[in-house]
Amino acid sequence: MRSNNKKEQILEAALQVVEENGANHLTIDAVATYANFSKGGVLYHFPSKKALLSGMVDHLIQANEKRMQALDHNDHLLSAFLHKENQMSAAERRASLALLAAAAEAPELLTPAKDYIKRVVDEISQNSQKPMEALTLFLAGEGIRFLDILEINPMSTKQTQEVVDQLSQRAEEV
Template identity: 30%
Template sequence: MKPQKTNSRERILIAAEEVARNAGPGSLSLDAIAQRAGVSKGGLLYNFPTKAKLLQGLVEKHLEEFEKAIDEGSARGEPLLSSYLRVIERSSAEGHPPAAWLFSAIAEDPGFLEPINQFRGRLLARLRAQGGDLGDLLIAFMAMEGLQCMKLFDTDLLSPQERAVLLERAHAIAAGQRV
C-alpha cells in the first residue's frame, strides 16, 4: 500500500469539484466524492471528519488560489485593479471549471459565503485605498463581479468581441489609477 500522506486531501478536494461539475451540485455526496477520489469512505472521513469541513476546505482552497493569482501581479507592480481584471479575464477566457460545488455549499449552509464575502470586502477596501475616481473604480469592479457571476452560472451572454471591448474599457479605467 502507498499511503499518499496528506495529499489525499488535495485529491479529495479535486474529486469533489469534478463530481459537482459532472453530476450536478445536488449529487455531491460523500460516497460519490470518495469513489471519484479513489478513496474509501472511511479514508475520506479520516481526512475530513464532516461534510462541512470538506466544503470549507473547498472554499479556502479557492480563496487561496485567487489571492495568490492576484498578489502575483501585484508583486510585479501592477495596479491592483489591473491584477484583479487580469485574473478574471484569464479565468473567464479559459474553459475554467465553473464552481458548481459552491451551490452545494450554499445550499448546505449559506454561512459558507461569509469568508468569500469578507475576502471580496477586503479586496474592495484595498482598491478604494488606491485612490482614483470612485465612480470609475466602482463601475469597473462591479462589472468584473458581474463577469465572474456569469461564469459561475456558466453562461456566456457576451461574444468574444464584446468581452474584449468590455475588458479594454475596464483596463483603461484601471490605467487611470495610481500604482
C-alpha cells in the same frame, strides 16, 4: 503522502465531480471514488459534506490569491483582478456555482469568501485616486464573472474579453 496533500487531492476530486457531473452530484461517495480514497478516508479529512464545501471555499479563495500573486499588475490591482477573473478554470466556475447553491442552505459557508472580497475591496479603495469609480469597475467585472458562473452571459468569449479589456484599461486610470 502528507495530510495536506491528501486534503488537496480530495478537494481536486470534489472540483472534478462538480465539473463533470454538476453540483447536485457532489457527495462524499462520489468524491471518494474520484480521489481513489475510501469513504472513511474522505471523512477523516472532511467529516461532513458541509466541511467539504467549506474546504472547497477555502481552496477557491487560495486559487484566486495565487493567480493574483502571479499576475504582473504594476501597481494596478484592479486591472489585475479583472484579468484574473477571466482566468478561472471551468472546474472553479462550476465549483463556485455549487458553493452558491450550498450557501442557500448554510450561508456561513460563504463567510471566508465575504472576508476575502472585503479585503480586495478595501485594497482597491485604498490604492485608487477615485475609489468609487474603481469599485464600480470592480463590480462590473464581478457581474461578468457571475454571468459566466451562472452560464447566462449573452456575450461571446471574444466580446467578454473586449469588455474586460476595456474595464482593465479604465481601471489603470483610476
